[in-house]
Amino acid sequence: MLERSPSQAIEADAAGPDIFRRRVLFVVLFAFTMAGSLALAALALTPGGFDTIDIALLALFAVTLPWMVAGFWNAVIGFLIMRFAADPIAAIMPTAARIRGDEPVTVSTAILLCIRNELPERMIRNLEPMLAGLDTAACGERFVLYALSDTSDARIAASEEACFAALAARWRGRVAIIYRRRTVNTAYKAGNIREFCERWGGQHEFAVTLDADSFMTADAVLRLVRIMQADPRLGILQGLIVGLPSTSAFARVFQFGMRLGMRSYTVGSAWWQGDCGPYWGHNAVLRLKPFIAHCALPVLSRDGVEDCHILSHDQIEAALMRAAGYDVRVLPQEDLGWEENPPTLLEFIRRDLRWCQGNMQYWQFLGLPGLKPVSRYQLVLAILMFIGSPAWIGLLVLGTLAVAYSDTPASFMRADAGMALFVCVLVMWFAPKIASAIDILLHPKLRRGFGGAGLFSVNFVIETLYSILLCPILWFGHTIFLAGLLFGREIGWIGQTRDDHAVPFTLALHNLWPHTLLGCLALGLLATTQPAAIPYALFLAGGPALAIPFAVMSAWPWLGNFAARIGIGRLPEETERPAALMVLALPAIEAAAPSRQPSAV
Template structure:
């Protein structure tokens, strides 16, 4: 089957909606397959039972005066919010059990042949840097440091760097040409560097990679996908290549991606929390997902032949924001790779694989809304033939990740409305079961972070890496408070965005802000006034009708009420430097910076006095290329 793209080229499309790609031989022995099926059955049972118990607890809380139609609607909304909460909880429980109860938790959930990262690989790997209207000098510095780290390992021979630009700004395009020509000249004779810019951008990032596959894909065995803000050490890259060589059924492979040290207060707090929750959560999810793991779209190695044959994304039919090219390409490519019979694996371990997180609240919201639109496009993909059951469930969960926000908002608004219009019905709910439900939900939401903190505190090496137990506990508590304030702010933004989709509201495909800069007050107010209004209305409702509800509602209404101040206050570099000085939310890469990061001369490292060894710029090629 072939499909015509916007450039009028014929593209092989065995992954078309109506034509499942042929499967290859199974990757598991019968024993492995039975073990994985048992794990999935146990996990599904735990999730279903927990959701049923929580729903029953809510119904009991409402049952003092009988269940009205409004309360029944609230129960439905509550059910829509539960899957991600309950799945996260059980992922954390399983992850903690693995971290504390097994000698090698990674081997328990990701049984891959290790390969030989020290030896020469027989394969050819393309490094793909996908950019659009980015700071070319910063991207060039990152790529130069990656190539230098590979060269230190004497392994540049098996790699080719492709800078795949979708830039549509003429000034930035000229800067790219200068920067990447200098990078090409610097590495001439050691590694080929190819720069290509598309003037037409069908398919967004997925289309950018598809264009590479059509032009150069047959030259290489693997492709390492990087975003503009990605960085990976040579050792991390070589380890992925070695494992891909040793496991021929692997289609996509990645490790945990951690936040890069930052001088943005917002990014520091956010990525500290991500670092806490990520390890336990991913260990638990890998335990039951197995070879049907997720793909996060960057810092990952792809096996090119099946990717080219099976993972071409269709252009969704119809009109409106949920049609056209798929924005969130990664999870769709993962399920198509599994449909073709190849494994998609996450190694739940922290390697030297980094990304930059949004430096302020507005940029974070913009990213969330782009993901929201992309994930909701999966509604049109649920009927794809040939998908594995776990893959189809993953698409449903990706949709529910964002549907849960308006469901939660509807739950709150219904509760307030019924209390206002229906007398004292909801104010007099059964308090014991209501408080028990409230405590259970809060515990489940923060369970991944709590689990990882417990493991850190129980492990001397990890305690030291994070700056000692006191910093770990204080950082964790303050981050949890910040996350509790942030969650309803994001929920309001997502709800309004989804409400606008039927009217054509959509996210553009523009460049991301990556540097630390103070947000203007006027801009923050213009973007966050709905959150502020929601928070103030919540305070007014509680004070006038249910003063006793102020404390239970505080995590829900305080964050939106102070959203503007929170956005401005956590955005400036001065506040970020103050956060660095407090030594809270400090990452191991700040206490002991890995050598691979030093050439980047990160502002966060400079602020805490890290000494940078002299590093030659790629604008000034060294006389002897062997020392590059």
């Protein structure tokens, strides 16, 4: 059992009732919003009586609701904290607010870089500034970097070995570096880290987890480690992750929206989830002793015979750590870590489907003894994130057919309740981004970081249209993939293509023709029967109908470079040009040079 000092026990006892009240408040808000939304939907469907089609539509809508409702209230809570708390970090995580930054680092920490079929030069580019910062802070002897390779490509493996040998030679005597390669990718990334734990885990108190595309500064690593040192209850401390500036048009707009959505959502969820927070698998710090003892993942079975390993390991590890009596928390600061986003729609879909397959394994853990209620909620929500996709597509298909074969749209849905429901759905869908956008526009320093109110507003509109196109494309992709899972289709763990590249029309056609067919059939049917319904149907059918040109055009290299120059998708790092990122020589930051930036207001 976890031992605590008297002062820590008093603090925990005081925090217990407070966090319980927060969770009760969230549950009440969530339940009432769910009930109200379903009641409004039922009212909207009352014309002509309530038949089997209406019941099916209501059931599908109910499946899509939890993710939107949770996002809405997390955003509202996050906005209130960001705007009105004297110290938002203290409101979420008091221990972090008390860290000055000059506390001595006394523990041994392993830095775990998990890689598979990636270009080693880029990873080393991201690692060396962190190593230099640790050395400058006179903390290098407290850290050991482990490059944990699962690379299967012999050519890349040879390059990896040579590059990390050279890196180890450059840093000998300052920061120790160990390279290890497994020949078999058993249990994916979780198995890679577990093998480290069995071999070297007893030599260190903490481990910082990094992905191949991660970038963390030494200051960020030291801050997280100092917080972990100060609170022995902490088992996992997750830092907020934002996107590295990119010259891909697809990634630029995505990372702009991600920055907005993650900010308010994470602040709000951290306020009520408290010690039962998320773990995203990288840019985080683990306490190794309880992680080794309690977070080993079971081997599942496929059809009761063949072994099956967990693909999305992080949320299960967080749930197991919390069940063991240790806290899992997220620190929602935007300077704690970056990652590279996929440069094209097709690469994004490939990564997304891997997450989809992994999250579908969570259902087997919902009944695991000892899990906290919030942990079970997180697992259910992670499943619903992808189960909601076929529900959205079902709403599109069934709703289109129902409207098309009605005498008039009014005989299918009440105009007043239908419009109110439509507005509510849009508000809940975009609430995290709206909340962050309002906070940024009201905050002069943040506003200037995004290039000023004018440029920020233009980018917000572009990102909104982008999301309206992107989300239904992903939803239909999930639907196809989930149907394939029922027949044994799976996706492996392969390297990501991270460099900007064009997407040929033929490749987009090969991958996205089903999406295009769905969207065009839905819009075509409405055009010949109920054209007045087309503007509403575009929110679900427009993206799939335009999937092929969207994939091709958003990958044009010249468009990405042009967007970076004029500020489309601009991030604060491109305006303020922090020294930590300047050493990476990112083309996006170079393109957004001060001489090219507009006046920030």
